[in-house]
Amino acid sequence: MEFSVEPPESPAVPRDAATVILLRDTERGLEVFLQRRVAAMAFAAGMTVFPGGGVDKRDADASVAWAGPPAVDWADWFNSTESVARALVCAAVRETFEESGVLLAGTSDAVVADAAKFSGAREQLVSRELSLADFLAHNDLTLRADLLRPWAHWITPTQEKRRYDTRFFAAALPEGQHADGATTEAESSGWQLPSEALADAEAGRSTLMPPTWHTLTELAGFETTAEALASERKVEAIIPTLRREGDKVRVIVGDE
Template sequence: MPKELTLPEGLIPPELPDPPATPKDAATVMLVRDTDVGIEVFLQRRVSGMAFAGGMTVFPGGGVDRRDADTSLAWHGPPPAWWASRFSCDVGLARALVCAAVRETFEESGVLLAGPSEDSVVFDVRPYSEARAQLVNRELSLAGFLAESGLVLRADLLRPWANWVTPAEEKRRFDTRFFLARLPVGQRADGATTEAADTRWGRPTDTLDEWKAGRVGLLPPTWTTLAELEDCGSVEDAMTRERTIEKLMPKVTREGDVLRLVLPDDPGYDTAAAHLSPGDPT
């Protein structure tokens, strides 16, 4: 992780919460597509006033809803037990994480990873615009929506990518599983979400260059994932890569007036301070 990747002012409280907040299970999805200039990923800049990561450029995603664990929905692809083995969690949570990934992707980008049969994907999502709004407002569950619409959840369109846990210093914490998904043919991602100030497609390389120039803000998991996607020559390359998924929980260190995150392979990880008031050295 580069030394210049620092945390926004005010993101981390000066005192370590006692006890630390329990991380909330969440899912985020890197939606990707091939272009003439290489792989692109869908990004959204969060509204600046949001309590968590306001103003930062991120991938679509959000917390698991208790109804995401509903076992009644039609499912095609790797079973929950397979996802549980990849994300090192129980089967019920694995099911909920996959469902949350599909639901959040639809809510925040309008892309629906489901189809009328096990070998088809929705081509035109416009008939489901009302259901999308009801999902956002929690008036409808994903299982209820898919059942009413006669759709099958396509877990085979997702790939497991990573698992990041918010540092213990943060008041709002998430245990987030990262998924990769190819943009289905005929569908388009939009910016019709109140959580984003703007949305766009971008090459990982270009987005990292914008970050270097100070034009976008990236949190360490987003930066790291973009750097990993930068190494992929195509969507197929990314989708077929075998990845070992380990739970990554960075720690916060202070260097002068700057806060940085360090990972377990960093020499400063074990000595990271638990108290980060401005006068504390690290």
């Protein structure tokens, strides 16, 4: 069936989602953690992406022990309700742990240095046997919202059957922790310079969605994690549009 660039009469309602841009400093420069999704995924199959996923209804649990900017601040930054903002931050922490093994939690004044010891709970989070709130409570852990920074807000084009209302966060890899590829959703994972990830896409060695490409282009302008996290961000919703040019469909971002 031919893909139409015309918006449908009843577009799918986008699902709230969170994506986390993990950063680290190396001798080569600022690196970002990326994963290539397996070809069997229903959304973004085979694409190279940042860790992330849809919000679980339990992510809005107000009992989560929390350190850092309160949900009301995140609601202001992401132009959402306080409940949605809380769920987005919790989803960001949960999805990052599920997909990369990086845990943005600890105590009010310290961050977990070895997240591998929670591997069993990680599997239970993936299977939804365990909620983030229960996991944190059972291990006397506090969600560290102060480790996250608001970065961007992307909404899937109206023509797509699966749509996501995704808030992008940025975070530095906590000292002592390691990001891995131990997830069934990715066929490969690893750290790259943003410029190298863009070069791979331009050479056809990988495929990037517009939000990923745009974000990598922004990150290529920073030399360190601290510089990226300290940059001023004005988060506004971006909905790419589709334009047919001959037998191809072009994705347009902004006023291009």
